[in-house]
Amino acid sequence: MTFRKFLVGTAAALACALSAVPAWSANYPDHPVKLIVPQSPGGASDALGRLIAQGLTDAWGQSVVVENKAGAGGNIGLDAVAKAPGDGYTLLLTYEGTQAINVSLRDLPFDPIKDFTPIAAVATVPFIVAINKDVKAQTFQEFVALARANPGMTFGSAGSGTVNHLLGEMVNHVADTKLTHVPYKGASPALTDLLGGRLDVVFSSVPSIAQQVDAGALRGIAISSNTRSSRFPNIPTIAESGYPDFHVAPWFAVFGPAGVPDDIVSKINHDVGALLANPEFRKTLAKHAAEPLQTTPEQLGEMLQSDVNKWAVVVKQSGARVD
Secondary structure (H helix, E strand, C coil): CCHHHHHHHHHHHHHHHHHCCCCCCCCCCCCCEEEEECCCCCCHHHHHHHHHHHHHHHHHCCCEEEEECCCHHHHHHHHHHHCCCCCCCEEEEEEHHHHHHHHHCCCCCCCCCCCEEEEEEEEECCEEEEEECCCCCCCHHHHHHHHHHCCCCEEEECCCCCHHHHHHHHHHHHHCCCCEEEECCCHHHHHHHHHCCCCCEEEEEHHHHHHHHHCCCEEEEEECCCCCCCCCCCCCECCCCCCCCCCCCCEEEEEEECCCCHHHHHHHHHHHHHHHHCHHHHHHHHHCCCEECCCCHHHHHHHHHHHHHHHHHHHHHHCCCCC
């Protein structure tokens, strides 16, 4: 083969390779993008949504504006996105509890799979098993033994069907305990009653309760994910504590309405991935006790379908229903 033929062949191969890459829309975005967060300001969804919005604003030179649409367990925000045009200018920062659990709790005006376009995962946030400091247990194993000996010990949640409710029911199922669920209208009053000794335990997202654990007001005894939290590396997981298949670390991700063009999906996925690869961005995630999670759009769609199926079983076992 002559050198000229080699160059021609290499150029042809490179052209074929480039043609296989999606042709990202050169004009997207050419005006501001709205990112709907279906929860109130101040929570994990809102914090991660604002981080992603700022990062994409910097990358695109166009404003990505966060709009909080809370209510009905997140369904008001999801419904707004499901009804929006699939042009990439209305996006959703949602999390596993809203996108994968609500469909098993109530009748919805939308389909959480068919009416949305998976775009990019962002992070996972593990939960922590936190007990009142007067509960006489230092480890998860000791707590389980205590709960078995004292049926009716209480756990609080932000409401029926929330992740922290279903986590407690999962522990009841796998550990053969009979913890009594006490639902509240939000996580804050449950935390207040735990601190006041009116509850025995809560299953809370790590960032929501880290300050109280640091201060010694509550005792963290286990992490819900199958790997330890970087925020509390000395606290073992439930999996390490005798239940090796236990793993709950709700994901947060960007979706769009159904029908977002593939090239725009690819661009957003690429640019979110670039943020997740940035060491400074990862440090900021760590401050929120969030672990970066990067996926393709296809992988995110598969995760959602798998988790809808998983939580449907847990909801059925718990008997939870929200009307």
